[in-house]
Amino acid sequence: MKSARSPVAVWRGRDLFDGRVAESTTVILRTRGCRWNRCVMCGYAQEGVDASAEDIIAQFRSILDKVEGAELVKIYTSGSFLDPAEVPEAARLEILRSLRDMDVRRLVIESRPEYIDRLALEQILSFLDAEIGIGLESSSDLVRTYLINKGFTFFDFTGASDMIHSLGGRVKTYLLLKPPGLSEMEAIADAMRSARDAEPYSDIISLNLCNVQRNTPLERMWQRGGYRPPWLWSAVEVLREASLKIPVICDPVGAGARRGPHNCGTCDGYVAAAIRSFSLSQSRADLNVDCSCRSVWRKVLELEDLSFGVPLV
Ligand SMILES: [Zn+2]
Structure with missing residues (x-):
C-alpha cells in the first residue's frame, strides 16, 4: 500500500x-x-x-x-x-x-516550464543555490511534440531558462536518447543536435537513456516489436562526441535489462560503469571500453534506416 x-x-x-x-x-x-x-x-x-x-x-x-x-x-x-x-x-x-x-x-x-515563475524562483534562491531540471528531451519541436507528446516548445524551454539565469539560478537540461519512432542512427543525431542547441541555455546536460516503463504507450509499442531501447554504445557515442563547454552526465538507469538501454548482455555492466565514471570525471578516456558487439551496433546504424523503422537487433 x-x-x-x-x-x-x-x-x-x-x-x-x-x-x-x-x-x-x-x-x-x-x-x-x-x-x-x-x-x-x-x-x-x-x-x-x-x-x-x-x-x-x-x-x-x-x-x-x-x-x-x-x-x-x-x-x-x-x-x-x-x-x-x-x-x-x-x-x-x-x-x-x-x-x-x-x-x-x-x-x-x-519542473515543466509552465510552472517556472519568478516568485517561486526568487523564494527558492533566497534560501539556497538552486538548479532547476527541465525535461527538454529533444531540441526538435517535431520530435518532442509528435514522438514524445511533451506539450511544450523549445521556445518555452529557452524562456524558462532565461528567467532562471536572470535570477541567478542554474539550469539542468534533460535530453532523452532514443524517443520512439527514431532509428538508432537518428536517435544519436537528435541527441547530438539537441545537446548543441540546449548548451547556451544550460549549465549541465543530463542524457537520459530511454527505458520501457510499465503501462505506457511506449510499452505497447515495445511489446509489438516496434521499439528497442538505445544501445549503450549510442550513449557512449553521444557523450564522447558532443564536445560541449558544459558537463554532460548520464546515469544509465536499467542498463542491461530488456526494458532498459542495453548492448549484448556480456558488456552491459562495464559499459554502464564506464558511462558512470565519465559522468563524474568528464574524461573521455573513461569511455575507452570495447566488446565484439560494437561491430553489430555499427551494422545496425548502417542498416536500420533501410528497415522502415523496425528494430533489427
Ligand atoms: Zn557487448
Missing part, C-alpha cells in the same frame, strides 16, 4: 558539483504526480497518491538523517516541484528552511 507519508525513494550518492565530486542525496517525494501526464514513455504518475502539504512535510522529515552531510540535495517528485497543486507552498517553504538550516549547498529540483 502506497503511503502518503513515505517517499517513493531516497538514496545517497556522489555527483559532479562545480567540477568536483560531492556527496549527494536524492529524494523522490510521493505527490499526486505530473499534471500533464501524457508523455509516451512516462509511467511515473502510477507512483502518485493525493499527498497534502502535511504529508509531504512528513515524508521529507522521515529522510532527514539521509540529508545530513550532503552538499547537494536533489528533490524530485515524478512531476514538477514548482507545480503548487503537486507541492503546496507550505511544504516547499518547510523543505527550503530545513535544507538551509542543514547547510546544504545546492538544491536540485525538476
Whole structure:
C-alpha cells in the first residue's frame, strides 16, 4: 500500500558539483504526480497518491538523517516541484528552511516550464543555490511534440531558462536518447543536435537513456516489436562526441535489462560503469571500453534506416 507519508525513494550518492565530486542525496517525494501526464514513455504518475502539504512535510522529515552531510540535495517528485497543486507552498517553504538550516549547498529540483515563475524562483534562491531540471528531451519541436507528446516548445524551454539565469539560478537540461519512432542512427543525431542547441541555455546536460516503463504507450509499442531501447554504445557515442563547454552526465538507469538501454548482455555492466565514471570525471578516456558487439551496433546504424523503422537487433 502506497503511503502518503513515505517517499517513493531516497538514496545517497556522489555527483559532479562545480567540477568536483560531492556527496549527494536524492529524494523522490510521493505527490499526486505530473499534471500533464501524457508523455509516451512516462509511467511515473502510477507512483502518485493525493499527498497534502502535511504529508509531504512528513515524508521529507522521515529522510532527514539521509540529508545530513550532503552538499547537494536533489528533490524530485515524478512531476514538477514548482507545480503548487503537486507541492503546496507550505511544504516547499518547510523543505527550503530545513535544507538551509542543514547547510546544504545546492538544491536540485525538476519542473515543466509552465510552472517556472519568478516568485517561486526568487523564494527558492533566497534560501539556497538552486538548479532547476527541465525535461527538454529533444531540441526538435517535431520530435518532442509528435514522438514524445511533451506539450511544450523549445521556445518555452529557452524562456524558462532565461528567467532562471536572470535570477541567478542554474539550469539542468534533460535530453532523452532514443524517443520512439527514431532509428538508432537518428536517435544519436537528435541527441547530438539537441545537446548543441540546449548548451547556451544550460549549465549541465543530463542524457537520459530511454527505458520501457510499465503501462505506457511506449510499452505497447515495445511489446509489438516496434521499439528497442538505445544501445549503450549510442550513449557512449553521444557523450564522447558532443564536445560541449558544459558537463554532460548520464546515469544509465536499467542498463542491461530488456526494458532498459542495453548492448549484448556480456558488456552491459562495464559499459554502464564506464558511462558512470565519465559522468563524474568528464574524461573521455573513461569511455575507452570495447566488446565484439560494437561491430553489430555499427551494422545496425548502417542498416536500420533501410528497415522502415523496425528494430533489427
Ligand atoms: Zn557487448
